[in-house]
Amino acid sequence: MHLTPSGLSVPGPSRRTLLRGIGGAAALGAGVPLLSACGGSGGTAADSKTVTLGSNASDAVPKKAFAEIYAAFKKQSGITVDVNTKDHNTFQEQINTYLQGTPDDVFHWFAGYRMQFFAAKGLASPIDDVWDKIGGNFPEAMKKLSKGADGKFYFVPLYTYPWALFYRKSVFQEKGYEVPTTWDQLIALCKQMEKDKLVPIAFGDKDAWPAMGTFDQLNFRTNGYDFHVELMAGKASWTDAKVRKVFDLWAELLPYHQEGAVGRTWQDAAQTLASKKAGMYLLGTFVGQQFTNKDDLDDLDFFAFPEIDPAYGQDTVEAPTDGFMLSKAPKNKAGAAKLLEFLGTPEAEQIYLKADPNVVAASTKADTSSYSPLQKKAYEMISGAKSLTQFMDRDSRPDFTSTVMQPALQKFIRDPKGVDSLLSSIERQKKTIFAS
Amino acid sequence: MTTTPTESPEAATPPPGSGPVTKTAQAAKVPQGHRRLLTRRDRLTLGLMAGLPTILHVALVWVTALASIALAFTTWDGIGFDSIKWVGLENFKELFTNNPQFWPAVQHNIIWFVALILIPTPLGLFLAVQLDKQIRFSRVYQTAFFLPVVMSLAVIGFVWQLIYNPDTGLINSLIGANEPGHYIDWIGDPDLNLWAILIAASWRHAGYMMILYLAGLKGVDPSLREASALDGANEWQTFKNVIFPTLRPTNTVVLVVTIIEALRAFDLVFVFNKGAEGTELLSILVTNNIIGESSRIGYGSAIAVVLLVISLAVIIPYLIATFRKERQA
Numbered sequence: 001m002h003l004t005p006s007g008l009s010v011p012g013p014s015r016r017t018l019l020r021g022i023g024g025a026a027a028l029g030a031g032v033p034l035l036s037a038c039g040g041s042g043g044t045a046a047d048s049k050t051v052t053l054g055s056n057a058s059d060a061v062p063k064k065a066f067a068e069i070y071a072a073f074k075k076q077s078g079i080t081v082d083v084n085t086k087d088h089n090t091f092q093e094q095i096n097t098y099l100q101g102t103p104d105d106v107f108h109w110f111a112g113y114r115m116q117f118f119a120a121k122g123l124a125s126p127i128d129d130v131w132d133k134i135g136g137n138f139p140e141a142m143k144k145l146s147k148g149a150d151g152k153f154y155f156v157p158l159y160t161y162p163w164a165l166f167y168r169k170s171v172f173q174e175k176g177y178e179v180p181t182t183w184d185q186l187i188a189l190c191k192q193m194e195k196d197k198l199v200p201i202a203f204g205d206k207d208a209w210p211a212m213g214t215f216d217q218l219n220f221r222t223n224g225y226d227f228h229v230e231l232m233a234g235k236a237s238w239t240d241a242k243v244r245k246v247f248d249l250w251a252e253l254l255p256y257h258q259e260g261a262v263g264r265t266w267q268d269a270a271q272t273l274a275s276k277k278a279g280m281y282l283l284g285t286f287v288g289q290q291f292t293n294k295d296d297l298d299d300l301d302f303f304a305f306p307e308i309d310p311a312y313g314q315d316t317v318e319a320p321t322d323g324f325m326l327s328k329a330p331k332n333k334a335g336a337a338k339l340l341e342f343l344g345t346p347e348a349e350q351i352y353l354k355a356d357p358n359v360v361a362a363s364t365k366a367d368t369s370s371y372s373p374l375q376k377k378a379y380e381m382i383s384g385a386k387s388l389t390q391f392m393d394r395d396s397r398p399d400f401t402s403t404v405m406q407p408a409l410q411k412f413i414r415d416p417k418g419v420d421s422l423l424s425s426i427e428r429q430k431k432t433i434f435a436s
Numbered sequence: 437m438t439t440t441p442t443e444s445p446e447a448a449t450p451p452p453g454s455g456p457v458t459k460t461a462q463a464a465k466v467p468q469g470h471r472r473l474l475t476r477r478d479r480l481t482l483g484l485m486a487g488l489p490t491i492l493h494v495a496l497v498w499v500t501a502l503a504s505i506a507l508a509f510t511t512w513d514g515i516g517f518d519s520i521k522w523v524g525l526e527n528f529k530e531l532f533t534n535n536p537q538f539w540p541a542v543q544h545n546i547i548w549f550v551a552l553i554l555i556p557t558p559l560g561l562f563l564a565v566q567l568d569k570q571i572r573f574s575r576v577y578q579t580a581f582f583l584p585v586v587m588s589l590a591v592i593g594f595v596w597q598l599i600y601n602p603d604t605g606l607i608n609s610l611i612g613a614n615e616p617g618h619y620i621d622w623i624g625d626p627d628l629n630l631w632a633i634l635i636a637a638s639w640r641h642a643g644y645m646m647i648l649y650l651a652g653l654k655g656v657d658p659s660l661r662e663a664s665a666l667d668g669a670n671e672w673q674t675f676k677n678v679i680f681p682t683l684r685p686t687n688t689v690v691l692v693v694t695i696i697e698a699l700r701a702f703d704l705v706f707v708f709n710k711g712a713e714g715t716e717l718l719s720i721l722v723t724n725n726i727i728g729e730s731s732r733i734g735y736g737s738a739i740a741v742v743l744l745v746i747s748l749a750v751i752i753p754y755l756i757a758t759f760r761k762e763r764q765a
Contacts, residue, residue, distance in 0.1 A: 095729040096515050117730060121515050199616060206623065206709060259616055262624025262712060263602045272603075399513070399730045407537060411713050414624065428534050433732070436511040436521070 051335040052082045052104035054327075056091035065355030072351055073342045079335045099123040105330035106339055111145040111321040112390035113232065114398055115155050118325070119148035125326040126152035130337055134344030137363040141388040145321055156344045157323040157362035159352060161285040162378050163213050163391075164302040171198075171276055179303045181314075183249070186306045190256035193279040200256035202278035203413075204269030208406035211261075211413055212392035213318065214282055218246045218253075220316040221308040225387035228316070232396040234434035238427040244419070249308065251416040262410050284320065285378055286358055300374065304381060317385035320394060321362055397433060404429045501744070507737040514731045527738035538739070541716040544630060545746075548637070548717075549698030556638035557690060560645025565675065567646070568653040582647055584640040593707030596636040597623070600708075626714025633708050633715060641697065645690060652686030653679070695750050699743065718743045 053070075057063045063085060070081035084104055086094070091108070099107075099118060109115055118124050131153040135143065138157065146155040171177070175196055180186040190200035205211045220228040223242045230236040231243065258269060258278060270290035272278040281287060282305070291297040304314045324343055330336045342348055349361035357372060360379045368379055382388065393401040408426050412419060474482070508527055512520045531538050563581055567574050584592060599606045600622035603614050613620040622632045656679055664674045702719040705711055711720035718739060725736030 092729055093727050096513070096731075100515060114729065123515070206712075208710070208712065259619045260602050260621030260624050263621040263629075263709070264624070268601075268603050397730060398728060399725075399732050402728060403724055403732065407713060410624075411536075414626070414713065425534070425536050429530075432526075432530050432534070436513070436732070436734075 048332055048335060049078065050080045050082050051106060051330075051332050051339050052084060053324075053339070054091070054098065054104035054107035055083050055085045056088045056108045058085055058087045058091075061356050062352075065352045068355060069343070069348050069351045072347065073339060076342065077338055079338060081339060096123070099327065103327040105332055105336040106324050106326055109155070109323065109325045110390070110394050111155055111157055111323060112394035113396055114394050115146075115325065116148050117397070119150070119152075119154040123328050124148075124154050125328055125330065125333075126150075126154055127156070127326050127337070127340055128153050130156065130340045130344065133341050137344055137346060137365045139364050139383060141382075141385060142321070142362050145388060145390070146323075155323050155325055156340050157321045158343060158349060159323075159356075159359040160319045160321040160362050160382060160388075161359045162381050163217065163282065163284045163318040163320075164304055164378075164381065165201075166273060166281045166283060166287050166300060166302040167279060168273065168276060168296075168299045169301045170299050171279060177279075180306045181303075182306050183308045187252065187256075189279075190253070194256065198276075199258045199272060199278040200280060201253070201258065202269040202272045202281040203257040203261040204264035204266045205261045205410060205413060206263060206265045208410055209391075209393065210266050210269075210283065211409040212401065212405065213284070214250065215246065215409060216318050216389060216392055216395075217282065217305040218250055218308070219243070220318075220387075220389060221305060221312060221314070222246050222249060224309070224312040225316045225389070228389060229395070232392065234397070234400070234430055238423050238430060243423060247412065247416070247419045247423070250412070251419070254413060254416055257413070262414055285360075285374065288358055288374065302374070302377070315386035317381055317388055318391060319382050319385070319388045320391045321388070323362065400430060400433045404433065504737045504740050505744075507734050508741040509734070509738075511732070511734040514733050520734075523734070527735050528742075530735070531738055531742070535721075537711075537716045537721060540713075541711075541718045541721050542742075544715065544717055545698055545701065547630065548634065548701050549695060551634045552638065552641050552694045552697060553691075555634075556642035557645050557694060559638075559642045560647075561649045563642065563646040564649035564653055565679075567650060578646075578650070581643045583643065585643040585647070587640070589637075589640070589703040590707050592636055592640055593704045596633075596639075597708060600632050623709050624712070626712075629709060629712070629714040633705055636708075637697075637701070637704055641694070644693070648686060648690055648693070649683065652683045656682050692754060699747055699750070718746075 057066050148154045180189050193200040270287050273281040307313050346363050346365040349366040510520050602621045608614040664678045705715050722736050722739045725732045
């Protein structure tokens with residue numbers, strides 16, 4: 001399984017993937033949209049009672065949850081949503097071919113830089129008129145996340161989930177551990193856990209994206225949200241002393257991480273937390289999916305990554321957000337706008353959350369009474385945040401994060417000594433990628 | 437069949453002295469006066485049969501290969517043709533000087549070849565020689581050794597992951613190397629993972645080589661063995677001085693097959709750890725740069741061109757040698 005909760009495009013060895021690769025290599029990738037553009041006009045979807053929607057929700061739970069939202073929308077507006085579901089990873093790999101061809105009116109996507117990227121390329125339509133109506137449903141941080149680089153709205157968020165340090169309440173109780181709120185407390189706790197024969201921090205980076213989450217936490221705690229955003233946007237330098245400081249702190253924490261991380265999947269790492277062999281685990285709330293036993297899941301809790309610099313405290317929360325965008329030339333623009341308005345309501349979010357309790361609503365107006373304690377806490381953490389980040393591969397150019405950062409971070413966590421040459425190599429590669 | 441005119445000129449003109457031809461037989465002959473051998477329909481059929489594959493071949497092989505070469509001198513994110521920018525040799529410069537994965541990838545492709553030639557190939561030869569002796573259960577052994585060849589490398593990757601998984605895999609569970617302190621990370625440790633994968637690759641390659649050599653050995657004239665036995669040569673001497681030299685054509689095939697295997701190595705590694713540090717390969721770098729939501733198609737193409745050049749450097753001398761031999765023959 002190439003499960004990527006970060007939404008990162010991890011190509012699986014499927015035949016379609018390989019064919020797409022070969023096609024792309026041969027510039028066929030550009031021919032596909034031209035061909036598909038021929039068949040698009042005059043389809044049945046052009047009538048005003050249907051909105052087409054491209055979906056990456058190929059897993060059973062979200063697929064069903066979304067279907068329920070569309071059914072409710074039909075009841076309310078009389079407009080049918082014609083859903084075109086593609087395999088999650090395939091959808092991401094093909095996104096730019098898809099958007100250049102004849103995309104559906106509305107499509108699933110992720111907030112952050114990767115939303116802005118397609119907006120800037122003219123592959124999405126601005127939806128400021130939709131936001132005039134739904135704006136009141138969302139907190140300031142969500143509004144910021146939904147805007148393109150040009151200041152217009154392009155995105156309707158639906159749900160989100162925070163990254164944090166997860167632990168088992170029973171373990172902390174039994175050993176008398178306290179939740180650390182500062183860096184020194186965190187290091188002291190790690191030392192204590194080691195003495196108690198626990199792996200302090202579970203870690204698996206075989207899929208190459210989990211390490212990015214650790215970097216994000218360390219960077220915005222050390223250098224603040226603004227610097228993090230600048231670094232991700234390719235403006236700040238990776239050879240800056242501020243970045244070096246992040247890696248120094250990471251090198252200090254790394255010995256307390258689970259050994260052999262590069263060969264382990266996040267699922268296996270989560271098992272060491274579930275089986276009480278590890279004390280803590282830094283991941284998104286989707287870690288709960290690995291706790292198949294109900295009692296174990298009830299025992300799961302989390303806390304925000306401790307403060308490093310008091311100037312920034314714990315004001316930033318990493319909360320990847322998923323939602324919807326409007327394609328560049330929707331056939332049923334009025335209907336699509338209505339659908340997006342509906343998706344921006346608390347009702348739509350509640351319908352979703354009822355079926356998929358691993359995430360929380362993006363709207364502050366959604367009813368939280370049915371939330372599990374874990375969801376409530378996640379919700380509080382996000383709504384109390386001053387700034388929200390997405391994830392490295394959503395906050396920066398995906399081609400940079402996948403071809404440069406993933407191997408670089410794997411190299412670092414295996415051998416933290418060569419950090420200077422590593423950082424200058426990242427910076428050199430970044431320059432050419434961001435210049436293209 | 438009667439309406440199909442025959443192509444042979446002999447049949448086109450009735451042999452002298454043949455009796456009056458029947459009506460159906462007449463139809464089978466080509467119309468008199470016209471020495472046309474093919475009807476219009478035949479030409480159309482032949483044209484389609486030869487033409488369509490040619491068009492497909494040119495479009496899918498030549499045009500794409502040449503397009504890749506052209507794209508290697510550009511940057512392109514795959515969005516719209518107007519975003520293609522000419523950058524000259526920039527991609528190659530970047531690749532040779534700035535990409536920390538490129539030289540390891542070249543090196544690993546070479547190691548892949550050397551390892552396959554040095555370990556599974558002699559092993560395959562050894563197995564073939566043993567099986568050629570008509571020992572008991574020969575068929576069973578043949579099947580067992582050949583079985584991995586039948587499987588897709590992707591499947592082999594999954595199977596061997598179960599063996600190498602550092603936490604729950606067979607090896608670490610057996611030798612207790614999944615405990616903190618004495619932990620062996622077969623998949624993540626760059627000093628180990630390439631060799632771990634090469635064992636899986638060899639497991640398959642040995643069977644492949646065994647079958648090739650077995651076929652070669654079946655072609656060895658039994659009288660040669662007999663003669664060397666009469667001359668008093670022992671088994672090793674017979675093999676070294678008589679059998680092995682006759683296997684020369686097989687050796688050429690083995691060499692070419694192994695080079696191809698080394699250059700196209702991809703699926704096993706991709707399943708195993710996606711070409712993480714220690715297992716980078718050129719084919720994987722190409723894929724990583726081209727697939728995805730915002731791809732570096734120009735850069736990926738540059739890597740593909742390097743792979744193409746290496747392939748040509750290997751294939752051209754082989755083809756030259758082969759054709760030269762044919763001309764002499």
